[in-house]
Amino acid sequence: MLAPLLLLLQLAAAAFSPLALALPLNDAETRQQDLVRAAASVLDGSSSSLVANPHTPAHTLPSLSYAPGVNDDLYIQLTRSLPGILDNAIRITTHSWELGTLTEVLIEVYNPELSPFGFLPAAWNATSLPNLPLTVVNITAQQLASYDWSGAPGPSTTNLVPLLSSSTPRPLVDGAGSLGDPASLGPAAWITANFADQVRVLNGSGVSGLHSDAAYAWAVGNQLAALYNGPRADNGTISQRDSEFQLWSDMGYMIPPFLAYLGLTTNNATLLGDALTQWSLESSALLDPSANLYRHVHYWDTGFWLTGNGWMLSGLVRVLASIAKSPYAAQFKDQTDAAARTAANVFTALFNALDNSGLIATYVGATDGTAALTDSTGTTAVVGAFYRFLVLRPDLATPLKSKADIAFRGVVAKINSDNWLTAVVDPQGTNGFLRNDAANTRSPEGQSLLGALWAARTAAGQ
Numbered sequence: 001m002l003a004p005l006l007l008l009l010q011l012a013a014a015a016f017s018p019l020a021l022a023l024p025l026n027d028a029e030t031r032q033q034d035l036v037r038a039a040a041s042v043l044d045g046s047s048s049s050l051v052a053n054p055h056t057p058a059h060t061l062p063s064l065s066y067a068p069g070v071n072d073d074l075y076i077q078l079t080r081s082l083p084g085i086l087d088n089a090i091r092i093t094t095h096s097w098e099l100g101t102l103t104e105v106l107i108e109v110y111n112p113e114l115s116p117f118g119f120l121p122a123a124w125n126a127t128s129l130p131n132l133p134l135t136v137v138n139i140t141a142q143q144l145a146s147y148d149w150s151g152a153p154g155p156s157t158t159n160l161v162p163l164l165s166s167s168t169p170r171p172l173v174d175g176a177g178s179l180g181d182p183a184s185l186g187p188a189a190w191i192t193a194n195f196a197d198q199v200r201v202l203n204g205s206g207v208s209g210l211h212s213d214a215a216y217a218w219a220v221g222n223q224l225a226a227l228y229n230g231p232r233a234d235n236g237t238i239s240q241r242d243s244e245f246q247l248w249s250d251m252g253y254m255i256p257p258f259l260a261y262l263g264l265t266t267n268n269a270t271l272l273g274d275a276l277t278q279w280s281l282e283s284s285a286l287l288d289p290s291a292n293l294y295r296h297v298h299y300w301d302t303g304f305w306l307t308g309n310g311w312m313l314s315g316l317v318r319v320l321a322s323i324a325k326s327p328y329a330a331q332f333k334d335q336t337d338a339a340a341r342t343a344a345n346v347f348t349a350l351f352n353a354l355d356n357s358g359l360i361a362t363y364v365g366a367t368d369g370t371a372a373l374t375d376s377t378g379t380t381a382v383v384g385a386f387y388r389f390l391v392l393r394p395d396l397a398t399p400l401k402s403k404a405d406i407a408f409r410g411v412v413a414k415i416n417s418d419n420w421l422t423a424v425v426d427p428q429g430t431n432g433f434l435r436n437d438a439a440n441t442r443s444p445e446g447q448s449l450l451g452a453l454w455a456a457r458t459a460a461g462q
């Protein structure tokens, strides 16, 4: 009953949108593809002509071009507005998990060759990277401005990997009681460790006060040790909170992707395996196998909070991509298969819950009250994860693509003319993790996750 109506709405929107008529679809390459190709060719020692404007400054994020294969006017609209959307994200992002999400997403959008999805080992190990991730390095450096650096190694320490084996557990930033959330800034800090020395010798980079590669690497090692030394369940599941063992679906994005990224960049199968094992343990604990949905917190918020389902799925695709891009994919095949099958069931349950505007309720399955209102942030997270899943596991994901495309339109329609995502839940959970439209809530992670959505669909190219 629903589908034909949505199709009609889609056709109507496509036919009447002036944007669809105004923009040529033959404008060949995406900026992402340009950047990856540029990085690859420079590293090959061949042409660098594609790198016209190599370094990306903050607060004036460059414009993007769209993938020509994605035939949806709202995708083109999102391509145009994304730099403004991410500028807004930068302005309101303050908490540890928001910083983690923002920096992961900025890498996906502007340095895909450093993200797990488009990872190029030669870019990671380049001695002179043509497109340095200045915005992410800058944000990370500012967040670590008051870090206690006493005990850090000297700047001449060039072998960074051993610094990951720290014996001084300490989070990168204050997690306000969370063990997992600060770890989400780990990939950005590790990227900073890898490139700080290159940024420091640039003139006019706009990034000041940087410490050395070695200092940041040491801080990442401290963060890893903090995570590994926190509370655990008997079966080894790392806790999301630092005072006692707690399970939150949020942790699917905060903890495993950090371990996976360290594993990918250092060719460490132990860390990649830990990432997948932690995700699988979290999934085993929080999944309701009859609903195929994740509970939010295992004992005090046991509903199927949509954003939490988005966190679990967004975290898994990062882990799966990290393993797929590593030399160890074959070794983990059975475990990645099992995780991917679980995720396919969760995506199915979530897309079965789309309403006729293409959005999903704040608590999936809720039928009345605020919990039943749709949430744009959670829907964005789910759909963004889906387009990554489509590339990683087309065998499992393709049957869900048409519903995902409807949800994509649903969330883009919720972005207002000032580039804010509207109808979002309060990410602080001040009065529950619910919408409070009267308060004009803005969501730092919702803003950022629109970038993840865009990068995922652009990479999917359909």
Ligand SMILES: *[C@@H]1O[C@H](CO)[C@@H](O)[C@H](O)[C@H]1NC(C)=O
Pocket (backbone or CB within 6 Å): 056, 057, 058, 059, 134, 135, 138, 139, 205, 206, 207
């Ligand atoms: C670094 O951050 C500062 C403070 O937000 C900002 O003024 C500056 O433009 C940023 N530079 C870059 C290159 O991102």
Ligand SMILES: *[C@@H]1O[C@H](CO)[C@@H](O)[C@H](O)[C@H]1NC(C)=O
Pocket (backbone or CB within 6 Å): 201, 202, 203
């Ligand atoms: C930066 O400027 C200094 C002083 O003008 C110059 O010596 C140095 O070579 C420049 N570095 C780069 C990387 O251009």
Ligand SMILES: *[C@@H]1O[C@H](CO)[C@@H](O)[C@H](O)[C@H]1NC(C)=O
Pocket (backbone or CB within 6 Å): 121, 122, 124, 125, 161, 264, 265, 266, 267
């Ligand atoms: C980068 O180089 C270091 C040092 O040779 C190496 O340990 C690491 O595995 C390399 N990373 C990748 C992703 O190739």
Ligand SMILES: *[C@@H]1O[C@H](CO)[C@@H](O)[C@H](O)[C@H]1NC(C)=O
Pocket (backbone or CB within 6 Å): 164, 165, 268, 269, 270, 271
């Ligand atoms: C992999 O990483 C872990 C955690 O940092 C470390 O203990 C281990 O020695 C590393 N393994 C290799 C082969 O480098």
Ligand SMILES: *[C@@H]1O[C@H](CO)[C@@H](O)[C@H](O)[C@H]1NC(C)=O
Pocket (backbone or CB within 6 Å): 233, 234, 235, 237, 281, 284, 285, 286
């Ligand atoms: C691991 O431990 C958690 C917490 O006790 C539990 O909920 C979960 O089901 C366990 N998972 C497995 C696979 O044993």
